[in-house]
Amino acid sequence: MEKKEFKAESKRLLEMMVHSIYSQKEIFLRELISNASDAMDKMYYKALTDDTIDFDQERFYIKISADKDKRTLTITDTGIGMTKDELEKNLGTIAESGSLAFKREHEIQDGHDMIGQFGVGFYSAFMVAQKVTVLSKAFGSDEAYQWQSDGVDGYTIQPAEKTETGTMVTIQLKENNDDENYDAFLEEHRLKSIIKKYSDFIRYPIKMDVTVWKKKEDSSEDMESHVEEQTVNSMVPIWRKNKNELTDEDYLNFYSEKRYGFDKPLTHVHIKVDGTIRYHAILFIPETLPFNYYTKEFEKGLELYSNGVLIMDKCPDLLPDTFSFVKGMVDSEDLSLNISREILQQDRQLKMIAKNIKSKIKSELKSLLKNEREKYETFYQSFGRQLKYGVYSNFGSNKEDLQDLLLFYSSKEKKLVTLEEYVSRMPEDQKVIYYATGDSYARIEKLPQTELVADQGYEILYFTEDIDEFAIKMMRSYNDKAFQSVSSGDLDLNPEDEKKEEVTEDHQALVTEMKTILGDKVKDVRISKRLKSHPICLTTEGEVSIEMEKVLQSMPDQNQHIQADKVLEINRNHDVFQSLKQAHESDKDRLALYTNLLYNQARLIEGLPLEDPVAFTNDMCKIMD
């Protein structure tokens, strides 16, 4: 059977390429600079095996020049150049990568810096060019050739003059239109910023003629400008340097140059991994919350580089949501890029890097907590809430990872403590970790429910953030010690005393009557086992606490109907109890008045709104009569 070859309509293919592969026009410059860098790398590799070649670093550079009158942009390199055949083969065939062939021929393993592999990057020039001219003289050849194309009707190759070995790519820009101002690619600052963004760490100098302003020599006020050639890229990426060569200031400068944030980072982690997957990374833990952190506008992610060339501004897959505050970058030689270098082909490598990064961040935070407590607390003020969300989200699947990073205010220590510190101080007879919730430390401090627990000598953790209790309910326990709210369930404080003071039938009749008066407002009315000097308090039964009810009711969705099952607890040792008893025996209206008043007072103590403020004030007036 005769086998036929596929045919491709090259014109259509080129058109598709130019218009559908890349999402941004400016990346044409990244592609041409990468080609120039590859061409110089090839000289370097040749020199490794050929003693007659002297690889003098000084001679290798890339020059970008713009001509505003002619509307051309030229990218010149002093690399290996191309012969007539190579021009034909590499630039005349889409998807032919001379660089990939070179790597194979010289048995260069992946990850040895050369960038090109797909054989398409060059054509991205046609996104901005109406005509591209390539003038090239190959290493070891006396002849130079000019390749030219308008990207539609094929290309021409003809002999040309060129003294130096290397390549000059000249782009004749398209005419400006309503959608695009192509002239912008001739502006010094635009060119500089594109180079800085994508090609800052190309290993060869990228030179440009730059306008510099300085004071005139004869006058102190007037300024004059002159043009000088400057290298605009940093060349050696800081992440490839050894940690001991770098100072804290270097990292700080990198943070602000990269505009990761306006604050100063609290700390950084510099990672070099040389295992199954190789990568470098610099991660920063910021000090302050970005202003848009809890809005839809905030995008998490790290910069992703492949061999020093920027691939993605913010790669979200590199950071777990819990650590979305981390800033920084990753550079890997082992990524499988897709043809546009905008997406990754495989996420297996990325997943491996992300997993590794997650554990590095965790251990950095742990060491900050252990060794630089003050710094950690600064961090925690900004991002503690995020860690608690991390404990709560995904059905608590990250709780083990995060529980030792949490801090809560302690009733005893009067400062933030870890759960480990709390548990290590627990007296032997204390079975559970006590906590109390409220709007502020001062308010919790005064909660009637905390009194007996504190009297017993037990420490109470104060929860003031809406997420606190949700996170803790997800954890359930820490080191086998369950969390216990001072406002719910049986506190099991004085089992001996309780036995002595059984609830009498009279007491039971009183609270049953009070429950009838309050109706559905409460689940129950009970004689309290947790009150000491206060007459009443509200506690809850079941999973939803009063603080959780407040949070759920403030949300604009279907959770508004969720309510805590409230229990009004009465202190039988308080004088008020005697008044209640008397009213129960002789004056049912008075009992109703007292019951409603006490219930409303208990709501106020919990920071709950009064259901009927007018009725409450009327009740107050009645008892003054």
Ligand SMILES: Nc1ncnc2c1ncn2[C@@H]1O[C@H](COP(=O)(O)OP(=O)(O)OP(=O)(O)O)[C@@H](O)[C@H]1O
């Ligand atoms: N400045 C240059 N000097 C020497 N050779 C070049 C130059 N620019 C392009 N080439 C040759 O042309 C080939 C095709 O370039 P092109 O940019 O289309 O693809 P690539 O760089 O190989 O791969 P990728 O699409 O991944 O960038 C290169 O592989 C290289 O052999």
